[in-house]
Amino acid sequence: MNHDYPVLAADVLIIGGGSAGAMAAIRAKEVGPDQQVVIFEKGDILYSGCIARGMDALNIVALPGHESPELYLESNGIACQGVMDEPPSYIMAKRSWEMMQKLISFGVFFPQDENGEYERLQVHPKGKFCVTMKEPELKSILANRARNLGVKVVNRTMALRLIKNGDRVAGAVGMNVRTGEIVVCLAKTVILTAGGTARFGLPENGYLYGVYDFPGNTGDGYCLAYHAGAELSGFEYTLxxxxxxxxxxxxxxxxxxxxxxxxxxxxxxxxxxxxxxxxxxxxxxxxxxxxxxxxxxxxxxxxxxxxxxxxxxxxxxxxxxxxxxxxxxxxxxxxxxxxxCFLCGGHGLTGVVVNEKAETNVPGLYAAGDTALVARGHLSGALVFGMIGAEQATEYARSAPEPVLERNQIDDLLADQEGKLSQSGNPIRVEEFEYKVRRLINDYVRPPKNGYKLDRALWWMERFREELKTMVRVADIHDLFKVYEVENVIQCATLSALASRERKESRWGLWHLRSDFPERNDREWLKHIVLRRGDHSLDVRLEHRPIIKLEGRHE
Missing domain, CATH: 3.90.700.10 (Succinate dehydrogenase/fumarate reductase flavoprotein, catalytic domain)
Structure with a gap:
C-alpha cells in the first residue's frame, strides 16, 4: 500500500471554499494571523459554492434603527413552523450588521439612496431584513482576500474522511479529483463548510447537473460529519x-x-x-x-x-x-x-447540529454555511457562522494537542480507493447509475411522501450501495471521484428517508407532506429528529430532541 502522500499541518482546516469557508478562512487569519489555515476545495475557490460569482442581496440583516434580532427570531420561527433552535438564529441576526460592515470594508457594494438609507425588502413573514447588494464579484472578493491573508488553498481536492485522535477531530484525508492523489492534513480543528446536497433528486429537465443549487454539492459535509460521529437533523425537510x-x-x-x-x-x-x-x-x-x-x-x-x-x-x-x-x-x-428536490441548511433546516458557537458534538469540529443547521440562514448565516466558527476554532486550537497521524485510518481509505479502482470491468457507467439513483429518490423520497414509499426508498438505497461496488465501472480518476459523490448522495437519501419515516405528521407545506399523516401535529412533533452514526456506517441511530429556546425568552 502506497504511503507516499503529502501530509500538511494546520491549526484550522476548512473543508469547502464557498462563501462560508472563505469567510471562515478570512476570520481565522484576522484573529490568529500566525496560525496555519488550510482550505480543501473540491473545485476552484475563485468560483465555487452556491454563490459562485455574485449576489443581489443579504437575506438577513438586522439593520440598527430598523429591525431587531428579537423580531427576526419571531419571524423565522413562523417560517420554520416552530422547529428552530433559537440561540444560533439569534446570534446570527445579532451579528449580521457587523458582518455586513465587514463586507463593505472588503469593497462589496450595497446601494444607498440620497439619504444614505439601504434598500430593504420584505421577504420574511415579519420585518424587512433583506438588504439589497449589487456585487457581481462577491465570491472572487472573498477568495482573493483569503489568499492575500496567507490562507493555503488546496483546490480540486475532495475531502473523503475526517481523521480522529480518540474522540476529537484531528484533520482530514482528501483526494485530488483530477489525479486521484491522496493528501492528508493534520489539523487541531476542522470547520465543515462543504454545502448541502444539491445533486439529490433529478430535475425535470433530466440533466444531472441542471439543479437549483451548486451541483458540486453532494452532501460531502453531511457525510464527513456523520462518519465522524457528529449529530445531524432536519433531513426530513426535503426542499x-x-x-x-x-x-x-x-x-x-x-x-x-x-x-x-x-x-x-x-x-x-x-x-x-x-x-x-x-x-x-x-x-x-x-x-x-x-x-x-x-x-x-x-x-x-x-x-x-x-x-x-x-x-x-x-x-x-x-x-x-x-x-x-x-x-x-x-x-x-x-x-x-x-x-x-434537495437538502440544504441555508435554504432549509437540514444540517449538522451546531450551537451558537458553531460547535458540533465532536470536540474540535465546527460547521457553517449550508452544512450547518442554522435554520434558514441563507448567505447571512453562512458568513456569520463562518466568522463564529473561525473564532471558536482558533480559540480551541490554541490549547489543543498536536494531532497524530494514525496510519490505519489512512490505510482503510486507501484500501477502499484501491477497491473502487479495481471496478474497471464492471458494466454500468457511473453517470447512468447516478441517474437511476436520483430518479428513485424522486420516486420515493421527494414529497409528497408516505410510509410505503419511504420503506421502498430504504430498500433501494441498500441495493444501490451494493451495486455501486458490483455494477458500476470505474475506468479513470474522474469516475472514481464521481463514485465517491454518488456514495454520499445514497447516504443522504438513507438519512432523509429514515427521518421522514420517523416524523409521522405533515409540516412545512409540501416539503414534508405525508399523505398517510396529512395533519400538522405540534403536540407530538414540535421537536427535532436527530440522526447519528451507531456502531458502523449502516447503523443509523435516531432520537427526538426538544427545541432550544433563547434563555429568558418564552412563548
Whole structure:
C-alpha cells in the first residue's frame, strides 16, 4: 500500500471554499494571523459554492434603527413552523450588521439612496431584513482576500474522511479529483463548510447537473460529519423550490418585490398577497399551475433594473436562456415550475447540529454555511457562522494537542480507493447509475411522501450501495471521484428517508407532506429528529430532541 502522500499541518482546516469557508478562512487569519489555515476545495475557490460569482442581496440583516434580532427570531420561527433552535438564529441576526460592515470594508457594494438609507425588502413573514447588494464579484472578493491573508488553498481536492485522535477531530484525508492523489492534513480543528446536497433528486429537465443549487454539492459535509460521529437533523425537510422552468434559477425576490405580477394558469392574481413558495406549490398540486411572472405593466426603468440584477449579478446565464426561449420581459411572461428536490441548511433546516458557537458534538469540529443547521440562514448565516466558527476554532486550537497521524485510518481509505479502482470491468457507467439513483429518490423520497414509499426508498438505497461496488465501472480518476459523490448522495437519501419515516405528521407545506399523516401535529412533533452514526456506517441511530429556546425568552 502506497504511503507516499503529502501530509500538511494546520491549526484550522476548512473543508469547502464557498462563501462560508472563505469567510471562515478570512476570520481565522484576522484573529490568529500566525496560525496555519488550510482550505480543501473540491473545485476552484475563485468560483465555487452556491454563490459562485455574485449576489443581489443579504437575506438577513438586522439593520440598527430598523429591525431587531428579537423580531427576526419571531419571524423565522413562523417560517420554520416552530422547529428552530433559537440561540444560533439569534446570534446570527445579532451579528449580521457587523458582518455586513465587514463586507463593505472588503469593497462589496450595497446601494444607498440620497439619504444614505439601504434598500430593504420584505421577504420574511415579519420585518424587512433583506438588504439589497449589487456585487457581481462577491465570491472572487472573498477568495482573493483569503489568499492575500496567507490562507493555503488546496483546490480540486475532495475531502473523503475526517481523521480522529480518540474522540476529537484531528484533520482530514482528501483526494485530488483530477489525479486521484491522496493528501492528508493534520489539523487541531476542522470547520465543515462543504454545502448541502444539491445533486439529490433529478430535475425535470433530466440533466444531472441542471439543479437549483451548486451541483458540486453532494452532501460531502453531511457525510464527513456523520462518519465522524457528529449529530445531524432536519433531513426530513426535503426542499422543492418553485422557480424558472427548466433552468431552475431564482428570480422571485428580485421581481415580485419590484412590482411584478404573479398569476396561475387560470389568470388568478396572487401578487397582492406577498405569495410564498408553498402557496405556489399548493396551486400547482391543485392543477391550477404553472404559475407565471408578468412584468409587461412595469415602466421601462424598472424592467431594466430587474434585468440588470438578473443578468449581471444573480445568474448571468439567464440572459442567454431567456433570449433562447424568445422571452422579453416587456411583452412575454416567465413560466415557473417545481425544481429538483434537495437538502440544504441555508435554504432549509437540514444540517449538522451546531450551537451558537458553531460547535458540533465532536470536540474540535465546527460547521457553517449550508452544512450547518442554522435554520434558514441563507448567505447571512453562512458568513456569520463562518466568522463564529473561525473564532471558536482558533480559540480551541490554541490549547489543543498536536494531532497524530494514525496510519490505519489512512490505510482503510486507501484500501477502499484501491477497491473502487479495481471496478474497471464492471458494466454500468457511473453517470447512468447516478441517474437511476436520483430518479428513485424522486420516486420515493421527494414529497409528497408516505410510509410505503419511504420503506421502498430504504430498500433501494441498500441495493444501490451494493451495486455501486458490483455494477458500476470505474475506468479513470474522474469516475472514481464521481463514485465517491454518488456514495454520499445514497447516504443522504438513507438519512432523509429514515427521518421522514420517523416524523409521522405533515409540516412545512409540501416539503414534508405525508399523505398517510396529512395533519400538522405540534403536540407530538414540535421537536427535532436527530440522526447519528451507531456502531458502523449502516447503523443509523435516531432520537427526538426538544427545541432550544433563547434563555429568558418564552412563548
Amino acid at each position: 422543492v423550490y418553485y422557480i424558472i422552468k427548466d433552468i431552475n434559477s431564482p428570480l422571485l425576490y428580485i421581481t415580485l418585490t419590484r412590482g411584478a405580477h404573479l398569476f396561475n394558469a387560470f389568470d388568478q392574481a396572487f401578487h397582492e398577497s406577498h405569495p410564498g413558495m408553498l402557496l405556489m406549490h399548493d396551486e400547482h398540486m391543485a392543477l391550477r399551475g404553472p404559475m407565471r411572472i408578468v412584468m409587461k405593466h412595469l415602466p421601462e426603468k424598472k424592467i431594466k433594473e430587474i434585468e440588470d440584477i438578473l443578468f449581471s449579478t444573480e445568474r448571468p446565464v439567464q440572459e442567454r436562456f431567456f433570449k433562447g426561449r424568445g422571452v422579453d420581459f416587456r411583452t412575454g411572461e416567465i413560466e415557473l415550475w417545481p425544481t429538483d
